[in-house]
Structure formats: structure tokens, C-alpha cells
Amino acid sequence: MTIMKRAAGKVRLTLWVLAGLATCATQANAQSMRDVEALAKERGLTTADLMAAAKTYLPSGVKDEYLMFASSGHAGHVFVVGLPSMRLLRSIAVFTPESWQGWGFGVGDKSLEEGFPQGKSNLWGDTHHPALSETAGDYDGQWLFINDKINARVAVIDLRDWETKQIVKNPLTLSDHGGTFVTPNTEYIIEGGQYAVPWGSDYAPITDYKEKYKGSVTLWKFDRNRGRIDKDQSFAIELPPYWQDLSDAGKLASDGFFFMNSINTELATGGIQDKKPPFEAGASMNATDFLHIIDWKKAEKVYKAGNVEMIKGFPVITLKTAIAEGILHVTPEPRSPHGVDVAPKGDFIVISGKLDPHVTIYSTAKIKQAIANKTFSGKDEFGVPILDFDAVVEARIEVGLGPLHTQFGPDGYAYTSLYLDSAVARWTMGGSYGAGTPEPDWTLVHKTPVHYNVGHIAVAEGDTVSPDGKYLVSLNKWSVDRFVQTGPLLPQNLQLVDISDDGTKMPVIYDMAMGVGEPHYAQIIKADKLNSWSVYPQVGWDPHVQNINPMAPKKGMERVQRNEDGSVDIFMTAIRSHFNPEHIYLKQGDKVRWHITNIERAVDATHGFAVPVYNITASLEPGESVTIEFVADTPGTFPFYCSEFCSALHLEMMGYLMVEPN
Ligand code: RUQ
Ligand code: CUA
DSSP states (O other): OGGGSOOTTOHHHHHHHHHHHOTTOOOOOHHHHHHHHHHHHHHTOOHHHHHHHHHHOOOTTOOOSEEEEEEOBTTOEEEEEEETTTEEEEEEEOSSOBTTTTBTSSBSOOHHHHTOGGGOOOOOOOBOOOEEEEETTEEEEEEEEEEETTTTEEEEEETTTTEEEEEEEOSSOSOOTTEEEEOTTSSEEEEEOOSOEEGGGOOOOGGGHHHHEEEEEEEEEEETTTTEEEEEEEEEEEEOSSEEEEEEEOOGGGTTEEEEEEEOTTOOOOOGGGTOOOHHHHTTOSSEEEEEEEEHHHHHHHHHTTOOEEETTEEEEOHHHHHHTTOEEEEEEESSEEEEEEOTTSSEEEEEETTSSEEEEEEHHHHHHHHHHTOEEEEOTTOOEEEOHHHHEEEEEEOOSSEEEEEEOSSSEEEEEETTTTEEEEEEOOGGGGGGOSSOSSEEEEEEEOSSOEEEEEEETTTSSSOOEEEEEEEESOOTTSSOOOSSSOOEEEEEEEOOSSTTOOOEEEEEEEOSOOOOOEEEEEGGGOOOOSSOSSTTEETTTTEEOTTSOOTTOOEEEEOTTSOEEEEEEEETTEEESOEEEEETTOEEEEEEEEOOOSTTOOEEEEETTTTEEEEEOTTBEEEEEEEOOSOEEEEEEOOSOOSTTGGGOEEEEEEEOO
């Protein structure tokens, strides 16, 4: 398809291509073709531009083929984007209150409060790595997990109603950049650490770094039936106080292992204010850091045998035990390593070095052999055996400057983001993947520039045993000159790259400005794998337990009920376009439980519920029932209303709360 080359003046050819692509391809009449041609000329659009538009434009009502679940960085949410249109479809509130979804305003679900670190109210999170649940190494569309790097928390989202169901706080650490990643059947959600802290982040001066500061990785057991992390079946493994970074679970050939890269094996402690080398220099001195190779099936056996120490009330396999039981090995990885990515068949592990123009490819078979034969080049200073680098490495490829993360296609291609080059590299894999591509194994074949400073990349179904390829999204940190200036704070630029063709054709076909957060990582799933509810299954549904709430207000039973203990229960229903009851009289100091059911069954008939002064906002999707608890401590007259524009008489959907002073 030579027409993909950017070449002005080839518009007519494109028009025929467009006509062929059009779903309603009636006989494109010559006049309208000329209109398009004239418009393209007037707007300065090239053939490539028109092709890009044809590949991404979805007419009204036509749905996206893929969904991308992206983190939002310190916005604390998850963003859901449709591909190829790159339309933002939803956010899912997780660690940060979100008033449209009524998340974090004491309405119904208490997950946010339960996850407060050290019991302190914490109203934001720093989401980094979303992980879709997997069955046999393939996304199954049921659950989504995401970490909070700032406080070491993990959230569980149910993909039937796209709501956060649980937030767990890691009792051992405060930093979990290496989460979340799932094992191939979602047995465990892996939460790797990052900045070492003393256990439980207790106080210890940094001069005690080597003795008191700890690295760790936590394996949260996921209970699919309950849709919750089972804290009582979860455990952690102590690691040296390096800064463990990203993780990835083995699969197929490497099932039973997971891999974590690390930085700061120098054990640098910074101190720029005292003229000591700052962290950026101190933690980058060594030519290599350590790739951690962890046998989680062995670790699970050791945990189940009770060979753990309880630390901060949590079972921990100590570093000593992990070494003695052969759970932990390391091997060198060059230089200031970042991503670690397991190939679809599990047979290779790709590591990038931020300060090394290569990616390094390790072989699972060689790692297993080196472990069996004890092919060690020594031990680290904590006694962890080091697998000999040359014995476990399969290949190294020079890809460019600042390689970070690698994703895989279905056809023997792999893709690596290049931060410093602002490009995405495509290279051919060797081994049994090599057959699919005309180029020689382990060879760089192409680089596509992106704009700018790409961090992660995501390929459709790219973390599974069978990637789809087709699309790659480049999650660029800087957008500089791509959009109209939006003040000094610029949006991120998520660029859609078409990777459906062989070889050197890999055009950017869409720029999506992401102006509501800083997505770090994303996973892309085939949209038809999800089984989203369009309305809650029954009227009176409590999303927190995913079942009918017997206390949910029912039509005909609406009332204000004053209880013997002095508390008040309000049973209210909502339907277009009224609440019932509409008058609520309370006395100052009343303890109130306000139950509301949206008794609608029509798709999209969501009602809001908002009370001024009392900081109450709720979103009631069709069938949903919530309970809001508060003390009526402020007397006055408060018009409450439906905050979701639900009908022609939406403005009339209101009532008065009257709190009588003492
Ligand atoms: S990391 S840009 Cu937070 Cu996933 Cu590599
Ligand atoms: Cu209900 Cu507006």
C-alpha cells in the first residue's frame, strides 16, 4: 500500500480508497468525491491524513473495537478509551473522590475509607499499572486491578458495573511502583515495591538504610467468587533494599515465575544538601542492576507450610528463607533498567536499560537451566545467588536511546518505547517467533517518531499469550507543540499507531489529548470480551455486595422513620421526575440513614442526588440503591435535587430538607 506514504497531491487515489472503505458504500457520486477532494485540498490534508481519518473515524452509533484501560497517574482514577476512535468513554473513580460518580462522599461503599493509609484520610492516589484479570494467560474481561504508588494500595474494579469494589493497603511498605500484575489465572495480584522503607514505614534514620530499610513484593490472593482480594491468603516476600521496579508474571514456558527489575542496587542514600551524590547519580553508578527471578509456586508452598514471619501482622517469607528455599535468584541487567516484559509464549523476558541503547533478552529455558545447574557468578551482598549473565541471555538488540517498555504483536514483532529518541522501535523476535517475519531474528526493523517522550506503550491484547497487534498506543509524557496552548500545564498525548502492516509501515494515525490526568500504563482488550451490565440486574441493587439490598426502599413504601434509638431512616425512591418523599423534616443532631433506590429500568436513566452544605453527591444508576449516613448537625433549609439531567422536568426533580434547630 504505497499510498500510505505521506504525499500531497495523491488525494484522488485516496478518495477511491475511502469509497472502498466506506461502510455505506453506495456508488460514490463524482460530485461528492470532488467535494471531498476540494475540502482536503483546502484543509491541506495529505493522502496519509485521509487514510488515518478513514482508519479512526467512527460514524455516530458505530462502536469501538477495543477498550483501553489506562491509569491516570496522580489523578487517582482509571480512564477508559475506545480504539480506534480514541474517544474517552469513561473514568472510573478509584483512589480520588469523584463527584459525578458520587465516589468518596460517604455514599454507600466504604472502600475508599477502608483503604486509608495508616488510618489517615487520604483523598488521592497515584495510579500506574492497570492489570486486567486473566484466564489461561488471556484477558477474560471480568476484573481490573490497579496500584496506588504513593501509598502502596491495590484496588479491585468489577467490570460488570465498572466500579471500585475494594482497596487494600499494604501493611509493609509505602511505595508500590511494581504493581499490579496478575499471574496467568489471576491466582495472585502482584504488588512490587519501589522505594525501600523500614517495615510498615516506621521511623529509622537513613544512615540505617542497609540494616533497617527493606525491599519486598506482595502476592495478594484473588478470590474470584467473592470478587475480592483475600487478605488472609496473601503473603509477601522480603527482598534486598534495592528499588524493585516493574514486574511481570511468567506464562506458559515461564508459568510459576515472575520477574522484577530493580534500580539502586548501589544502596545509594542521597544527601545532596550535604554535598553527597544525589540519588540520580548515586543510584546510577553501577553498570548493571539486578533482575529478580522469583519462583512464586515455590513461595506459595513455603507460605502454606507456615515458614513465614509475621511482620506488621502480615506473613512474610524472609530474605533468608527465600534464598534457602531457592525462591529468589537475580541476574545482572544493564543499565538503569526499567521495563520487564514477558513474551507471549513465556520463553523470553525483555529488559530495557534507560541508559543503555539496547534491550536485553533473557531466555526462560536458560534461566531454568542455570538455576538447576547453579551456574552462579557469585552472590550479592545479601547472599542472593546471581545467575551468570552470559548463561541466561539470549540476545541484545540496539534499539535507540532511552528504551523503556516492550510490547508484543502476534506476528513475531516486538515494540519498544524510546523515551529519549521519542520513538517506538519495532524489532523482530527470534526463537520460534522468527518464522513469522521476513527479517532476520532479533533485528531492529523500524522506528516511528512519536510526540514526545514516550513512556509506556500498549498493544491490543499485548500482555496476553495471544496478542492481537493491529493497534499500538504510545503514551507520551510531553505534547509540547501538538495542541492549542492550554496554559503552562499541557495535556498528555496518547498517539494511536497502526501496526497492522509488515515492516516499516507504522504510521501515527491519531493524537488524543488527555487533559485530565497522566496515564502511565494501559491495557487494551477486545471490547466484546466484556459483559457489562446496562442496568443493575434487579431494582434495589447494592453494588458493593453485588446483590439485592433487603433494606432498599421500594415503591409504595417510601417514608421517614424515626427510630426508638433516636436515629432516622429515610426510605426514598427516585424515578423521572420526582423523589418520594419530597419533604424531609429533621431535628438538629439527628443521626440519619438516607436510603434511596432508583427504581428505573430504562438504560441510561441515571439520577443524581445532591444535598448542599452536607457535601453529599450520589449517582444512582438504574436499579441501584444507596445508603448515605450523616449527622444533621447544621440547621437550615436545604433544597436537594437530582444532579443528572434525566428528563424534561429534571429541574423539578427536587425536594426540601428542613433541619429544625435545637
Ligand atoms: S513506569 S514510563 Cu510508572 Cu510503568 Cu515506565
Ligand atoms: Cu433525575 Cu434529573
